[in-house]
Amino acid sequence: MMLPVYLGLLDGAEAALAASFRRIAEGHGDEPDVFHICHTLAKQCDAHRERFVSVIERYGRGEDDAPDRLHAEEITETRSGAVGLLRDLQDLYVLTKMVDATWVVVKQAALGLRDEELLVIVDECERQTNLQGEWIMTRIKQAAPQALLVAR
Amino acid sequence: MVDRIANIWGNRTPFEREGLWPVRVDQKLADGLTDADVDRWVQSACVLCSNGCGCDIAVKDGRMVGVRGRAADIVNHGRLGPKGLFASWQGVDNRDRLTRPLIRVDGELVETDWDTAMTRIVERSRALLDERGPLTHGFYTSGQLFLEEYYALGIVGKAGVGTPHMDGNTRLCTATAAAAMKESFGSDGQPGSYVDIDECDAIFLFGHNMAETQTVLWMRVLDRIAGPDRPLVVCVDPRETEVARHADVHLAVRPGTNLALMNGLVRELFEHGWIDEEYVREHTLGVDELKATVEQWTPEAVAEVCGIDPNDVRRAARIFGTSERVLSTVLQGFYQSHQATASACQVNNLHLLTGKLGRRGAGILQMNGQPTAQNTRECGADGDLPGFRNWENQDHVAELARLWKVHVDQIPHWAPPTHAMQIFRYAEQGSIELLWISATNPAVSMPQSPRIRRILAKEELFVVVQDLYLTETARLADVVLPAAGWGEKQGTYTNVNRTVHLSDKAIEPPGEARSDLDIFLDYARRMDFRNDEGQPLIDWSGPEDGFRAWQECSRGRPCDYTGLSYERLRGGSGIPWPCNDEHPDGTVRLYRDGQFPTEPDYCESYGHDLLTGASVPPQEYRAMRPDGRAFLKAAEHVPPHEEPSDDYPLRYTTGRTAYHFHTRTKTGRARQLNAAAPSAWLEMSTADAERLGIREGDVVSVRSPRGEIVVPARVGNVIEGTVFAPFHYGYWERDAVGPGEEPTAANELTLTEWDPVSKQPVFKIAAVRVQRVRDGNGPAPAPTTTASRPADADAVAPTRGVDAEVLELVGAAEPPRVATKEEHG
Ligand code: SF4
Numbered sequence: 001m002m003l004p005v006y007l008g009l010l011d012g013a014e015a016a017l018a019a020s021f022r023r024i025a026e027g028h029g030d031e032p033d034v035f036h037i038c039h040t041l042a043k044q045c046d047a048h049r050e051r052f053v054s055v056i057e058r059y060g061r062g063e064d065d066a067p068d069r070l071h072a073e074e075i076t077e078t079r080s081g082a083v084g085l086l087r088d089l090q091d092l093y094v095l096t097k098m099v100d101a102t103w104v105v106v107k108q109a110a111l112g113l114r115d116e117e118l119l120v121i122v123d124e125c126e127r128q129t130n131l132q133g134e135w136i137m138t139r140i141k142q143a144a145p146q147a148l149l150v151a152r
Numbered sequence: 153m154v155d156r157i158a159n160i161w162g163n164r165t166p167f168e169r170e171g172l173w174p175v176r177v178d179q180k181l182a183d184g185l186t187d188a189d190v191d192r193w194v195q196s197a198c199v200l201c202s203n204g205c206g207c208d209i210a211v212k213d214g215r216m217v218g219v220r221g222r223a224a225d226i227v228n229h230g231r232l233g234p235k236g237l238f239a240s241w242q243g244v245d246n247r248d249r250l251t252r253p254l255i256r257v258d259g260e261l262v263e264t265d266w267d268t269a270m271t272r273i274v275e276r277s278r279a280l281l282d283e284r285g286p287l288t289h290g291f292y293t294s295g296q297l298f299l300e301e302y303y304a305l306g307i308v309g310k311a312g313v314g315t316p317h318m319d320g321n322t323r324l325c326t327a328t329a330a331a332a333m334k335e336s337f338g339s340d341g342q343p344g345s346y347v348d349i350d351e352c353d354a355i356f357l358f359g360h361n362m363a364e365t366q367t368v369l370w371m372r373v374l375d376r377i378a379g380p381d382r383p384l385v386v387c388v389d390p391r392e393t394e395v396a397r398h399a400d401v402h403l404a405v406r407p408g409t410n411l412a413l414m415n416g417l418v419r420e421l422f423e424h425g426w427i428d429e430e431y432v433r434e435h436t437l438g439v440d441e442l443k444a445t446v447e448q449w450t451p452e453a454v455a456e457v458c459g460i461d462p463n464d465v466r467r468a469a470r471i472f473g474t475s476e477r478v479l480s481t482v483l484q485g486f487y488q489s490h491q492a493t494a495s496a497c498q499v500n501n502l503h504l505l506t507g508k509l510g511r512r513g514a515g516i517l518q519m520n521g522q523p524t525a526q527n528t529r530e531c532g533a534d535g536d537l538p539g540f541r542n543w544e545n546q547d548h549v550a551e552l553a554r555l556w557k558v559h560v561d562q563i564p565h566w567a568p569p570t571h572a573m574q575i576f577r578y579a580e581q582g583s584i585e586l587l588w589i590s591a592t593n594p595a596v597s598m599p600q601s602p603r604i605r606r607i608l609a610k611e612e613l614f615v616v617v618q619d620l621y622l623t624e625t626a627r628l629a630d631v632v633l634p635a636a637g638w639g640e641k642q643g644t645y646t647n648v649n650r651t652v653h654l655s656d657k658a659i660e661p662p663g664e665a666r667s668d669l670d671i672f673l674d675y676a677r678r679m680d681f682r683n684d685e686g687q688p689l690i691d692w693s694g695p696e697d698g699f700r701a702w703q704e705c706s707r708g709r710p711c712d713y714t715g716l717s718y719e720r721l722r723g724g725s726g727i728p729w730p731c732n733d734e735h736p737d738g739t740v741r742l743y744r745d746g747q748f749p750t751e752p753d754y755c756e757s758y759g760h761d762l763l764t765g766a767s768v769p770p771q772e773y774r775a776m777r778p779d780g781r782a783f784l785k786a787a788e789h790v791p792p793h794e795e796p797s798d799d800y801p802l803r804y805t806t807g808r809t810a811y812h813f814h815t816r817t818k819t820g821r822a823r824q825l826n827a828a829a830p831s832a833w834l835e836m837s838t839a840d841a842e843r844l845g846i847r848e849g850d851v852v853s854v855r856s857p858r859g860e861i862v863v864p865a866r867v868g869n870v871i872e873g874t875v876f877a878p879f880h881y882g883y884w885e886r887d888a889v890g891p892g893e894e895p896t897a898a899n900e901l902t903l904t905e906w907d908p909v910s911k912q913p914v915f916k917i918a919a920v921r922v923q924r925v926r927d928g929n930g931p932a933p934a935p936t937t938t939a940s941r942p943a944d945a946d947a948v949a950p951t952r953g954v955d956a957e958v959l960e961l962v963g964a965a966e967p968p969r970v971a972t973k974e975e976h977g
Binding site for chain 2: 039
């Protein structure tokens with residue numbers, strides 16, 4: 001069964017996302033909303049992983065032998081300035097979509113298994129991951145015109 | 153005669169539930185004058201808070217010499233509060249007024265003529281537009297101008313310049329009221345009415361020190377309390393306010409924990425079955441998610457986080473759940489905290505869950521701070537589109553484009569309007585290069601004032617300020633334009649409960665001062681803004697034409713003004729909108745039928761996630777099929793971002809006093825008010841004072857990670873672990889921009905952070921440390937008549953008035969009724 005591999009992927013992806021939110025928060029601390037909301041969302045990712053512990057206990061955590069292009073890349077550096085913020089947010093957005101898609105994959109498996117406990121977790125976490133992406137997109141839309149047209 | 157400094161609320165005129173609030177006409181004339189000396193009385197309404205009390209201005213020899221309440225006005229039934237009585241006219245008729253434009257020459261502001269000043273602005277504006285485009289322009293306006301002025305500014309900014317960077321200081325006072333109504337009901341628009349005070353069985357004041365912020369509204373409550381069937385009162389406030397003293401339950405929550413309390417109150421409604429199942433089914437969406445969100449907030453959990461007694465949570469919820477008619481009011485304690493919108497939405501939820509909305513005595517007043525904040529919101533001067541239109545709805549934008557005869561893409565609607573804090577951030581980063589500030593004083597009123605002063609002082613930023621006085625902010629400007637004040641110009645404005653008033657011109661402005669409307673129109677003319685037909689973009693020249701233009705803009709929208717006119721507003725009372733063919737006499741309450749403006753084609757907003765502020769995508773909104781149902785929105789409580797620490801062990805919160813408005817530019821110039829609260833102070837609890845070795849009046853240093861203030865301490869009635877500072881006290885009396893050696897402005901310490909949905913800054917939560925500096929000269933200058941009263945009443949001489957005798961005439965006329973058949977029926 002490949003499910004444990006995906007559980008491992010998901011757990012790793014949430015960890016990478018949490019770290020990335022924190023990295024972006026610190027890198028753009030002069031934007032107070034980015035700073036605070038990224039920290040709030042990082043905690044949300046931590047909470048997802050915590051809820052996941054019992055699932056991994058039940059199914060195990062597999063390693064992927066395939067060439068691991070699926071692994072979520074953590075953001076380790078940030079750019080500066082208005083355009084830098086825009087690009088960093090875009091990286092972050094891609095990462096949330098990656099996590100989101102992984103939740104969807106796991107959800108399909110949970111449906112097949114009729115694992116109610118897992119389904120409740122997946123539904124809530126997937127909804128939150130989706131919202132994380134929507135927040136980033138909302139912020140990108142706000143920042144884009146100023147950054148691309150007039151920022152110094 | 154009554155000393156209305158010592159006795160803020162005047163004599164009682166008790167009345168019973170469903171009775172009519174008796175008339176009491178309050179009048180104040182300049183020393184030595186009597187009625188016989190007054191040449192004429194000119195109709196107006198007070199602009200020193202959001203209550204909007206109808207009044208007449210006394211004129212003698214071309215000057216304003218006093219004021220009296222209008223008996224016929226539905227808002228105040230003749231009454232005025234101390235600010236209206238003393239500051240409305242003395243705060244304008246004053247020798248400190250700016251009378252000529254100023255421009256900066258070699259670093260100094262020097263007098264000049266209008267042509268030179270306006271040319272300077274237009275040249276800079278034109279050059280920036282040509283070189284770098286409209287996003288270089290930011291407009292930061294007020295909650296104190298008139299409707300016609302905001303509408304003109306809205307058109308100039310959106311269709312003329314074409315910038316999304318426009319906001320009002322309403323962002324600091326009332327943005328959350330608007331946001332919470334959009335989230336819950338689909339659009340801005342006050343559901344309730346002041347008449348609900350006359351008819352309720354219980355009144356809940358959430359973070360609303362009504363006794364000081366809207367003194368005349370509080371008189372109405374006091375008169376119900378003094379009547380035969382007083383309503384129960386529940387107060388949420390960390391200070392022992394006058395409201396708290398009259399409360400049946402006082403929930404003195406720690407700053408930063410409002411949402412925990414609200415989630416707990418909502419949970420109690422579910423626990424005890426105090427839910428109107430049918431109303432919830434027919435008229436709301438989202439009850440299951442709401443229930444799940446509040447699940448963990450037992451009274452004990454709330455008590456733990458908020459620092460209150462769990463039984464008080466139960467008692468408050470029981471009052472809400474079991475009283476037939478409940479009125480809630482909400483203000484800065486909620487709006488200026490973190491999670492502001494989520495907390496204010498939970499107030500809406502209490503009413504939606506119990507169906508206590510849109511009927512007699514059952515309503516919500518999401519309050520405003522400033523007098524004309526409502527119009528800033530309606531006319532789009534806060535960045536929103538005029539007429540509560542939805543910037544994400546192409547048809548709404550197209551409607552405006554047709555009305556203004558411009559191409560739809562001229563109106564910025566590609567991203568949310570830029571909120572005030574972000575405008576200042578862009579100015580800080582240098583991408584906004586022209587900032588036009590009208591009728592407000594951000595150098596004192598915005599959070600983290602050292603930073604704001606630094607931004608305004610930037611060499612590269614061209615700052616235009618139009619004001620009555622040389623404020624701290626004006627001192628940092630490149631061009632200062634002298635504006636006409638209240639009583640010196642004509643226009644309309646709308647109070648908290650949608651009541652529209654006309655203010656006629658009583659006297660000429662001093663020197664060369666001009667109305668804000670004339671200034672905006674002059675700029676538009678000089679910039680030669682034109683519509684697609686080649687005609688001037690704004691084809692009106694005076695306030696009454698402007699009002700008519702606005703009426704067209706409001707047609708068919710929730711704030712429909714089409715049934716009003718200057719003529720109808722003259723002579724009698726103000727009239728609450730919507731006023732149109734369907735409601736020819738105005739409207740007492742919205743949502744009587746449980747139908748909310750949430751249809752996707754009609755709503756003002758598709759809503760947001762309350763935790764992060766993420767926008768709900770339009771297609772997702774449609775898929776929910778709201779169809780006139782309200783949203784029961786919720787968010788989990790998260791702790792505030794700045795909590796007490798070893799270095800900064802106390803919670804710091806800021807607010808206002810009954811005697812002052814905003815940064816005191818008017819109230820500080822009324823000697824009665826100035827004497828009552830002449831300078832800044834810090835309030836702290838007896839326990840904290842004892843621990844720190846501080847006695848009443850000792851001078852203390854209050855430090856946060858951002859700055860320091862040094863002020864006398866009032867050992868008072870705030871909860872232990874929290875200190876309070878009034879936000880009014882800047883530096884204009886010292887002819888200075890900033891503090892020098894003795895900082896007093898509460899915002900030296902506040903932090904740059906805002907609610908994710910309403911973008912209202914967090915003024916109520918920070919962490920500080922307090923240290924004794926030296927002995928004071930006697931007690932702190934804080935009033936003893938308000939929430940600032942000393943813990944030890946004998947330690948401080950009571951606040952008394954100086955020339956503060958006011959005539960109160962009870963029963964001079966029959967009480968007015970809101971001019972519709974809806975009231976009391
Ligand atoms: S309550 Fe407000 S509007 Fe009324 S007199 Fe006082 S300050 Fe003016």
